[in-house]
Amino acid sequence: MHATTLFRFELTSPLTVPQIRLLKDATGMLIGDIGNPYKDMPGSGYIKGKGREGKSANVILERKPGQEGSWILQSSTHHADKVDQETVAAMVGRLRELLPLIATEWEEVDLDTLYPRFQADHLIPRLTGDLGYRPPVARRIAERLAQASPRLKRAFWTWWIDGELDPSFAVEGYTLDHLIERDKHHRPMAAFSLLAQLESDPDQVRRLIERGHDAAIPRPGATRIPVMPLSKENAEDRALLSTTAQPHAQRGAAPTARALSDNPLTGNTGAVRRWAFVYDNDDDFGGGFVSGEFLLRSDGVLWRRMGGSRTAAGGTTYHYGPWRVDGRWKDGVDATACAAWLRGRRYGLYEPGPIGVSEREAGPFPGVPAPATPAAP
Numbered sequence: 077m078h079a080t081t082l083f084r085f086e087l088t089s090p091l092t093v094p095q096i097r098l099l100k101d102a103t104g105m106l107i108g109d110i111g112n113p114y115k116d117m118p119g120s121g122y123i124k125g126k127g128r129e130g131k132s133a134n135v136i137l138e139r140k141p142g143q144e145g146s147w148i149l150q151s152s153t154h155h156a157d158k159v160d161q162e163t164v165a166a167m168v169g170r171l172r173e174l175l176p177l178i179a180t181e182w183e184e185v186d187l188d189t190l191y192p193r194f195q196a197d198h199l200i201p202r203l204t205g206d207l208g209y210r211p212p213v214a215r216r217i218a219e220r221l222a223q224a225s226p227r228l229k230r231a232f233w234t235w236w237i238d239g240e241l242d243p244s245f246a247v248e249g250y251t252l253d254h255l256i257e258r259d260k261h262h263r264p265m266a267a268f269s270l271l272a273q274l275e276s277d278p279d280q281v282r283r284l285i286e287r288g289h290d291a292a293i294p295r296p297g298a299t300r301i302p303v304m305p306l307s308k309e310n311a312e313d314r315a316l317l318s319t320t321a322q323p324h325a326q327r328g329a330a331p332t333a334r335a336l337s338d339n340p341l342t343g344n345t346g347a348v349r350r351w352a353f354v355y356d357n358d359d360d361f362g363g364g365f366v367s368g369e370f371l372l373r374s375d376g377v378l379w380r381r382m383g384g385s386r387t388a389a390g391g392t393t394y395h396y397g398p399w400r401v402d403g404r405w406k407d408g409v410d411a412t413a414c415a416a417w418l419r420g421r422r423y424g425l426y427e428p429g430p431i432g433v434s435e436r437e438a439g440p441f442p443g444v445p446a447p448a449t450p451a452a453p
Contacts, residue, residue: 081226082123082133082159083168084150086140087175087182091147095178102170103135103149113139123151123163133159135167194233196222207265217265220272228275232268247271248278263366339434340371340379340399347433348372349411351451354424369396369428372414378405385429391440394431415451425451 089095091110100107105121112118119137133153140146149171153159168184175182187193196218203214221232231245231252241264243253255267273281341347350371368382383396407413415425426448431438 080153080156081187082151082153082156082164083171084148084185084187085171085175085182086146086148086185087179088146089179089182090145091178098174098178099137102174103167105135105137107137113144115139116141119149123159123167125158125160133164194222194229199236203265209265217269220269220276223276224272225275228268228271235264235268245271247274248282250274250282338398338436340373340377341433346374348374348409349414350428350433351415351418352426352428352448353418354426354448355422370402370414370418370423370425371399371433372405372409372411374409376405376408378402378414385439385445387444389440391442392445393437393439393441394429395437396431397436427451 091099096107096110099105099119103119103121105119107119109115109118117136117138119135121135123133123135125132133151133155135151136149138148138150140148151164151167172184196215199218199221200211200214203209203218204211207214209217221229224232228245228247231242235241241252241256243251243256245252250271252264252267252271255270256264270281350369352369353367355366355368366382367384368380371379373379378401379399380402381396381399383394385392385394387393405414405417407417418425427450429438429445429448430441
């Protein structure tokens, strides 16, 4: 169960003996060792609950790291619904009157900014609209995030509102950096959903991540490669989670068969078959369509790249990331067998679009592209 912050003040003050006495009277805290820089939390106390079912809330005074004479004064509880809110409000009122007298600077922090209090219903319209999630999947993801820890909600909200992503943010040793492969435009939303699951059920989700993921169910009647929006807000919402995501502790480990290339047809090799694909991520990995291309080379190596098309201002442009070796295919140069294997892993295969193997971008081509042609067996 995550704690709920009831109030938070940040102040700058020398906290002299007379000032400490006034602060004790206002909060009931025990305060000592103010002059000891190694004591991070020199003050603590509690707000007593009301009645038999009432629960208490703690009140603490802690140092701001690396800022001499700067303090955080806050109260939190694991039982917000059973705390005596009148007592909390009374203490907040006393502090608002006291802090101008004992602090050279002070601020009452807006908790909605520091600890976002969004509900699942606040996220669903954008998830089902701009980000293209199906309603059941959108609700499941939104509910996970609404119940996440304050630190995870804060990191998510920063990305959701401002588009700023902290790739080093981690839960259970897994960082956003490892759950999102930036050069493949992997989906931040799915990564945040996984981190929320890691908080609630770390053992099961860790096994899910470490064994990899490659299961999806194409929607009936899917006959067209979906347009991939390329705005700053949505550019990373285009691809499935990596099948090789590793914990932060293994960041320096040698990669496994993941060579990158802008042109996989080098030397004496040629293309046996090339397909465009559509892939529907499993719900546990955030759901939603992604697209890209496969290329089976004449030496039996299968390559894959992520990307798609965007239509705007009457024209369509194709954008793709680098080609990567897909080391899962090990059965040679038989294109029919390879296509059957890919379909068995639930990829929808189509004829490729008007972009060269070595091109990252092509177009704009006039108009809206025709529906993609399903690849021959």
